[in-house]
Amino acid sequence: MKFQITRAIGLSKFxxxxxxxxxxxxxxxxxxxxxxxxxVKIDESELSTEQLKAFKECVERINLARGKGMQA
Known part of the structure; x- marks a missing residue:
């Protein structure tokens, strides 16, 4: 409900x-x-090595997009 109201207000041209x-x-x-x-709900021990690598890459990209990535 809150999302619908926020979307309606945010997309209004007025x-x-x-x-x-x-x-x-x-x-x-x-x-x-x-x-x-x-x-938080993802259990890394249940993932295969390929899935774990892909998961960590996704988390790294998300953190960089949010501005919380490692800065060298």
Missing amino acids: SPRWVKVICLRLIKNDIERSLNVLL
């Missing part, structure tokens, strides 16, 4: 830019929380 920015941040934070919950 909404000011600052409202759209707030809506975008709310949705981004919601996605980040959901992703963190999903990543």
Whole structure:
């Protein structure tokens, strides 16, 4: 419900830019929380070596996109 309201307000052409920015941040934070919950549930011991390598690459790309990657 909250997502639908946020989407309707954020996509409206009559909404000011600052409202759209707030809506975008709310949705981004919601996605980040959901992703963190999903990543915690993954048991790395049950993955094959190929799956584990792909999983770690995905996590690294996500962290870089979020600005939380390792900076050398």
